[in-house]
Amino acid sequence: MISLTSPVETRAHRWPAGLKLGALCVVSTVLFVAGGIAANGIALAAVLALYAAPGPAFLRAGLRSLRVVLPFVVLLLGWHGLTGDLRQGVLITLRMVTLVALANLVTMTTPLQDLVALIHRLTAPLRRLGLRTGALEIAIPLVVRFTPVLVQRAETLAEAWRARSRRRPGWHLVLPLTLQAMDDADHVGEALRARGGALAPWEQE
Amino acid sequence: MPQIHDAERAATADFAIRLDDLGYEVADRPVLSGVTLHSSARRIGVVGRNGSGKSTLARLLAGLLAPTGGRIRINGQDLYRDRRAALDTVGILFQNPEHQIIFPRVSEEIAFGLRHQGLDKAQAAVRVQAVLAAFDKPHWHDAPISALSQGQKHLVCMMAVLAMRPKLLILDEPYAGLDIPTRRQLARHLHRADTRLLHISHEPADLEACDELFWLDRGRIVARGGPSELLPAFTAEMIRLGDLDDLADLAG
Amino acid sequence: MPQIHDAERAATADFAIRLDDLGYEVADRPVLSGVTLHSSARRIGVVGRNGSGKSTLARLLAGLLAPTGGRIRINGQDLYRDRRAALDTVGILFQNPEHQIIFPRVSEEIAFGLRHQGLDKAQAAVRVQAVLAAFDKPHWHDAPISALSQGQKHLVCMMAVLAMRPKLLILDEPYAGLDIPTRRQLARHLHRADTRLLHISHEPADLEACDELFWLDRGRIVARGGPSELLPAFTAEMIRLGDLDDLADLAG
Amino acid sequence: MERNIAQVALFAAMIAALGLVPQITLGFGVPITAQTLGVMLAGAVLGARRGAAAAGLFLLLVALGLPLLAGGRGGLGVFASPTAGFALGFPVAAFATGLFVEHVRLRSAGLAAGLGAVFGGIVVLYVMGAGGLALVSGKSLAEAFRLVAVFVPGDLLKAAITGMLVQALARARPQTLAWHRPAAGVRTRL
Numbered sequence: 025m026i027s028l029t030s031p032v033e034t035r036a037h038r039w040p041a042g043l044k045l046g047a048l049c050v051v052s053t054v055l056f057v058a059g060g061i062a063a064n065g066i067a068l069a070a071v072l073a074l075y076a077a078p079g080p081a082f083l084r085a086g087l088r089s090l091r092v093v094l095p096f097v098v099l100l101l102g103w104h105g106l107t108g109d110l111r112q113g114v115l116i117t118l119r120m121v122t123l124v125a126l127a128n129l130v131t132m133t134t135p136l137q138d139l140v141a142l143i144h145r146l147t148a149p150l151r152r153l154g155l156r157t158g159a160l161e162i163a164i165p166l167v168v169r170f171t172p173v174l175v176q177r178a179e180t181l182a183e184a185w186r187a188r189s190r191r192r193p194g195w196h197l198v199l200p201l202t203l204q205a206m207d208d209a210d211h212v213g214e215a216l217r218a219r220g221g222a223l224a225p226w227e228q229e
Numbered sequence: 230m231p232q233i234h235d236a237e238r239a240a241t242a243d244f245a246i247r248l249d250d251l252g253y254e255v256a257d258r259p260v261l262s263g264v265t266l267h268s269s270a271r272r273i274g275v276v277g278r279n280g281s282g283k284s285t286l287a288r289l290l291a292g293l294l295a296p297t298g299g300r301i302r303i304n305g306q307d308l309y310r311d312r313r314a315a316l317d318t319v320g321i322l323f324q325n326p327e328h329q330i331i332f333p334r335v336s337e338e339i340a341f342g343l344r345h346q347g348l349d350k351a352q353a354a355v356r357v358q359a360v361l362a363a364f365d366k367p368h369w370h371d372a373p374i375s376a377l378s379q380g381q382k383h384l385v386c387m388m389a390v391l392a393m394r395p396k397l398l399i400l401d402e403p404y405a406g407l408d409i410p411t412r413r414q415l416a417r418h419l420h421r422a423d424t425r426l427l428h429i430s431h432e433p434a435d436l437e438a439c440d441e442l443f444w445l446d447r448g449r450i451v452a453r454g455g456p457s458e459l460l461p462a463f464t465a466e467m468i469r470l471g472d473l474d475d476l477a478d479l480a481g
Numbered sequence: 482m483p484q485i486h487d488a489e490r491a492a493t494a495d496f497a498i499r500l501d502d503l504g505y506e507v508a509d510r511p512v513l514s515g516v517t518l519h520s521s522a523r524r525i526g527v528v529g530r531n532g533s534g535k536s537t538l539a540r541l542l543a544g545l546l547a548p549t550g551g552r553i554r555i556n557g558q559d560l561y562r563d564r565r566a567a568l569d570t571v572g573i574l575f576q577n578p579e580h581q582i583i584f585p586r587v588s589e590e591i592a593f594g595l596r597h598q599g600l601d602k603a604q605a606a607v608r609v610q611a612v613l614a615a616f617d618k619p620h621w622h623d624a625p626i627s628a629l630s631q632g633q634k635h636l637v638c639m640m641a642v643l644a645m646r647p648k649l650l651i652l653d654e655p656y657a658g659l660d661i662p663t664r665r666q667l668a669r670h671l672h673r674a675d676t677r678l679l680h681i682s683h684e685p686a687d688l689e690a691c692d693e694l695f696w697l698d699r700g701r702i703v704a705r706g707g708p709s710e711l712l713p714a715f716t717a718e719m720i721r722l723g724d725l726d727d728l729a730d731l732a733g
Numbered sequence: 734m735e736r737n738i739a740q741v742a743l744f745a746a747m748i749a750a751l752g753l754v755p756q757i758t759l760g761f762g763v764p765i766t767a768q769t770l771g772v773m774l775a776g777a778v779l780g781a782r783r784g785a786a787a788a789g790l791f792l793l794l795v796a797l798g799l800p801l802l803a804g805g806r807g808g809l810g811v812f813a814s815p816t817a818g819f820a821l822g823f824p825v826a827a828f829a830t831g832l833f834v835e836h837v838r839l840r841s842a843g844l845a846a847g848l849g850a851v852f853g854g855i856v857v858l859y860v861m862g863a864g865g866l867a868l869v870s871g872k873s874l875a876e877a878f879r880l881v882a883v884f885v886p887g888d889l890l891k892a893a894i895t896g897m898l899v900q901a902l903a904r905a906r907p908q909t910l911a912w913h914r915p916a917a918g919v920r921t922r923l
């Protein structure tokens with residue numbers, strides 16, 4: 025979900041990452057604490073307008089990435105329909121879709137490096153206390169990198185499975201997936217080391 | 230339409246690959262387009278530059294991807310739909326061995342496909358031993374694959390596919406990782422063996438033993454012919470391209 | 482012991498690789514043993530069969546693994562200990578591009594090492610553009626690496642290492658994935674460039690431009706020499722081995 | 734060092750990826766989620782410190798606004814919701830799981846991991862989770878405990894999966910379990 029990349033360069037790409045994340049934080053907090061159905065509906069419409077602004081290619085990519093929440097929407101509405109609290113269901117669903125869309129938007133338009141630079145600024149006080157934060161600045165982009173890799177790994181494994189079996193792989197893939205993920209971590213660890221991983225260059229600035 | 234069906238069957242009485250106006254797109258970008266390829270040659274070669282669509286073609290042929298346009302028939306069958314037929318018909322060696330390996334140990338990896346072809350445990354074990362022995366690697370039986378070198382991993386993948394004895398073997402850059410002795414032994418073995426081959430490479434020298442070749446360029450077939458005509462033309466063009474532009478200076 | 486220190490420095494005034502009785506074991510199994518190699522040749526080649534220990538040697542040289550015996554000095558430095566020195570001294574191209582790639586986009590992947598060398602964001606961006614332009618791939622800047630073909634991924638890894646302009650470039654089978662035009666351009670570029678090379682391959686033809694070659698067999702150096710002596714001997718031996726045994730019959 | 738960072742990041746990502754498994758939200762606002770499996774695994778495979786770091790890193794990204802919690806939730810709002818106690822409990826649970834496997838030496842690595850997951854991923858996590866639920870929803874602590882009891886069967890299953898995976902891991906790659914001392918053999922250090 026967070027491997028999102030934008031097909032086109034938008035104006036938002038050049039906005040400061042801190043601003044975008046700050047706005048995301050504020051909006052999500054406000055919607056959580058205070059938003060009703062109306063407020064959430066307006067917020068969703070506003071987010072969709074933001075998606076449409078850079079043009080149809082961007083809108084299509086954005087909507088495609090939103091498809092992952094569709095099962096949740098069905099599930100949430102179904103559950104709350106059954107328990108007779110549809111209003112609550114609509115509210116929760118709206119809020120979820122809005123926040124996912126907004127967070128995706130930030131991710132799509134924010135290069136990972138900007139995010140890391142932001143973390144660096146946010147953790148400046150820690151460094152003044154003498155703590156080393158270099159590892160954190162590397163770990164965050166790595167999580168962002170690993171999440172889609174895990175999903176892709178699962179797809180690659182499933183393809184390897186289908187090439188030699190007519191049955192569906194299902195849970196059989198869990199162990200190989202875990203082992204491969206551990207191997208991936210080793211390789212990434214080595215690749216990091218080869219290019220200066222633990223040195224935390226940003227502390228020189 | 231039974232007539233068409235009959236005609237089709239007649240045309241494929243001999244083993245044949247038939248691609249008609251095949252197209253494949255990812256995210257609205259065409260990776261392959263208008264690929265029409267009919268062949269019943271025993272060893273078919275596909276040559277082309279990096280990114281020309283060779284691996285994508287291999288996965289389409291093996292029935293692992295669904296074409297976004299046109300159609301594919303191997304021996305008259307749609308292998309994307311009919312996975313049961315696919316298992317006995319094609320075996321594919323992936324370009325990157327790590328994309329193919331599922332299990333932690335060599336014997337498990339080789340036995341996997343065999344079990345799914347319907348062999349029981351004992352039969353599969355016998356076949357695994359036989360393949361390992363044929364490649365002079367019986368001591369690999371319990372070896373953890375992660376502890377093998379890249380070329381050795383490649384060989385394990387090759388053994389796993391060969392053990393299944395498919396009618397058509399799709400090899401995606403099989404020689405890139407293997408050393409000369411292994412390559413030569415394998416080439417002789419493939420030559421003798423009773424399988425049809427579809428051999429993919431960006432290296433013309435690898436494809437000299439093919440009966441019919443296809444040159445893929447930016448997702449289209451741009452030439453077809455025997456190795457003696459097509460390979461020299463391909464090589465000449467590659468050398469021309471390679472000499473054309475120097476890399477701009479990196480010092481800047 | 483300052484005398485030794487001085488002697489050492491004198492010996493490495495010119496750039497030199499010095500391996501003394503180097504050994505590397507995994508789980509009590511020797512992968513490399515008694516490797517002694519002194520060279521200050523500009524282009525060093527290492528040739529050997531699959532599993533002979535070439536990639537392990539490359540990773541030891543780059544300071545990514547600690548030797549379990551003996552010692553390694555590159556330009557007088559211990560790169561396993563001194564990672565800061567390592568960054569400017571060696572760059573390594575991994576055999577499998579997927580083991581090297583850290584980031585999702587091409588530009589991030591190339592910029593990463595540069596930032597760690599101390600370039601600021603703007604400088605790194607300029608250098609990324611320059612490398613992409615040099616390889617005629619400016620349109621790859623924002624491309625997601627997962628959507629590239631294997632050969633294209635290999636090229637991205639190569640660009641990422643070259644961009645860092647290390648004094649010594651360790652290339653582990655760099656040509657295995659690249660097509661002929663790219664290979665030729667790259668070879669010319671490397672020839673002109675101001676870096677020392679350590680080129681690893683199982684393919685003798687790749688190593689013809691080297692100044693000094695080492696033949697690795699089962700973890701030991703078995704021969705050393707110029708390309709004109711060593712490569713024919715290596716090739717002959719490989720062909721001999723390849724013709725020696727046929728694969729036992731797989732039909733059984 | 735780099736390998737530690739990579740593994741911590743990997744497990745944080747694994748917790749995130751498990752959020753893609755469809756979840757079921759119960760009436761009082763707390764979902765049944767596969768993410769606790771990731772938390773248990775992080776502690777059981779990486780040990781206390783690195784396991785807690787993985788779960789903590791995951792939480793930090795959630796706080797930054799990335800929609801990584803099951804159902805695509807994220808942002809600071811999470812910490813004001815009925816699940817806040819559980820979410821904040823993730824690193825603690827991973828730490829407790831790791832502490833268990835590191836200090837309670839059993840012959841079978843899988844059994845140690847399974848029991849550790851019960852201790853960290855159920856006992857410890859539920860204390861924090863029920864506490865948070867009581868605070869946020871104004872219920873009594875006893876009632877909160879009664880409510881979260883419905884998760885026990887599912888979480889026992891996850892602990893069992895953790896045990897099985899770790900057992901298999903100990904067989905296939907013993908060196909990846911830092912706390913595990915196989916009977917013989919030298920561990921490699923990278």
Ligand SMILES: Nc1ncnc2c1ncn2[C@@H]1O[C@H](COP(=O)(O)OP(=O)(O)OP(=O)(O)O)[C@@H](O)[C@H]1O
Pocket residue numbers: 255256258260277278279280281282283284285286324431627628629630631632633
């Ligand atoms: N998932 C994807 N998304 C977008 N583009 C893709 C994807 N997979 C492949 N492509 C594109 O399709 C083209 C063909 O890829 P393919 O892997 O088939 O090439 P190839 O001929 O096998 O190259 P190589 O010799 O490097 O292995 C490439 O340009 C690649 O960028």
Ligand SMILES: Nc1ncnc2c1ncn2[C@@H]1O[C@H](COP(=O)(O)OP(=O)(O)OP(=O)(O)O)[C@@H](O)[C@H]1O
Pocket residue numbers: 375376377378379380381507508510512529530531532533534535536537538576683
């Ligand atoms: N982690 C490991 N555990 C055990 N053995 C290992 C491990 N890594 C490598 N080896 C063994 O060390 C030997 C050398 O491996 P290496 O990858 O260096 O070979 P190589 O010369 O690069 O081969 P190739 O040409 O296939 O790439 C192999 O026999 C391999 O089985």
Ligand SMILES: O=C(O)CCCC[C@@H]1SC[C@@H]2NC(=O)N[C@@H]21
Pocket residue numbers: 763764765766767769802803811816817819820858862884887888
């Ligand atoms: O998603 C969140 O905000 C936190 C998840 C809380 C779910 C708790 S964790 C323990 C228990 N087991 C489950 O499956 N769900 C709850």
Ligand SMILES: [Mg+2]
Pocket residue numbers: 283284285324401630631632
């Ligand atoms: Mg390919």
Ligand SMILES: [Mg+2]
Pocket residue numbers: 378379380535536537576653
């Ligand atoms: Mg190697």
